Amino acid sequence: MRSDPADYELVAPANLQAAISLLAGEPGSWLPIAGGTDLMVQYAAGTLRVRKLVSIWNLPDLRRVEILPGEIQIGAGCTYTDLREHAVVRDEFPLLARAASWTGGIANQNRGTLGGNIANASPAADSLPALLAYGADLILVSVRGERRLPYRDFHAAYKETKLAPDELIRAVCLPRRFAGYVSYARKVGTRNAQAISKVCIAALARLESGVVHDVRIAVGSVAPVPLRLAETERILDRKPVEPSIVALARRTAAGEIRPIDDIRSTARYRAAVVSNLVAEFLEKLRAPAMGHE
């Protein structure tokens, strides 16, 4: 049933400082809303329980991309369109630019934010595997100050995060050290636009002297949280891409995910797809010119 707007409070602080002060005043009672692509759906469905919302949409402090020599810091309020159009993101972090391009439709990409995707913590979120693969750090901010947290530690359980009630995600930091890596991203869903993924993957590695180095494989929609395939990565490290290794990687990947049957797919299908995607990534790694991207 549709919500009554009279039941909700919504305020728009002028800047980041004012927003975190508001959160600090009554921790846990205010819910930040950025582009609204998730929360307004809950609101329309009458399932948005929190009645006090604080708009952080378009706060200048959250919508900057800072280019430092060793990393880029992407403001949490940057939209998918911002990510797709940013030259450094496109050139150095193609997995993220690709994921942004297949999140929702164009109108959603103009509103949905990277920070919103992280805080909303859906295991099916398209941009999160890319952040895992690149070894992102998050900068979290509150009136108590800033702290930096490896993104891989951010998701505690299904839809539970390490974000304190008085904190906002300020920025996502990606190390600029993946030049020369082969990258592979794919979304498997009913369709690319709009549809939520059955499985999505972001992977990268480099091949040196015929063996795999620094392989990073992250998948979404196959566990309660976005997942790095640590065991698969371990068995691939410094191995040549040959049929026996590919077969072992396929089995290992299928074994370390925890997929479920749900409205979008089945656990069995998801495990088969993850195996196939890992194999397709390795094929691309072996023969980069031949693979998809």
Next chain:
Amino acid sequence: MTPKEREFSLVVNGELKTVRAHPMERLLDVLREHLGLTGTKEGCGEGECGACAVLIDGALVDSCLIPILQAQGSNVVTIEKLAGEPRLYALQEAFLECGGAQCGICTPGMILAAQYLLNRKPRPTMEDIREGLSGNLCRCTGYTQIIEAVAEAARRGAST
């Protein structure tokens, strides 16, 4: 319930409008019910179908997902504005000639999505057009004609 209505000002189709509304009221409802601009349609109400698409400060958005507070001070363009602009005849004519409108409910959103695309990419590929319209659903499933209409409009220079 404590009344929390406030005044919001925004430019709609070139005219400054002031409305009294609750801050969580959807831009879609403000356009349709406060301002009588019923060209913007409600389809799914959850950002999937694009029937409620409008431009805010030049960006294509779904107005069902935007609380009016977040549109405060912005410049909103709805289908009513585009319909009155001579420079858009190419897009409108192409929709007519190619059979791009059937029941018509999706058409305002399709036209706005197409205009946004052509503003950014005056010579789109078919793939660009498919992507540009991927957030707009047509339940008559007239996609082929709609995509052809946008390609035809691009050939006629709809963006200039």
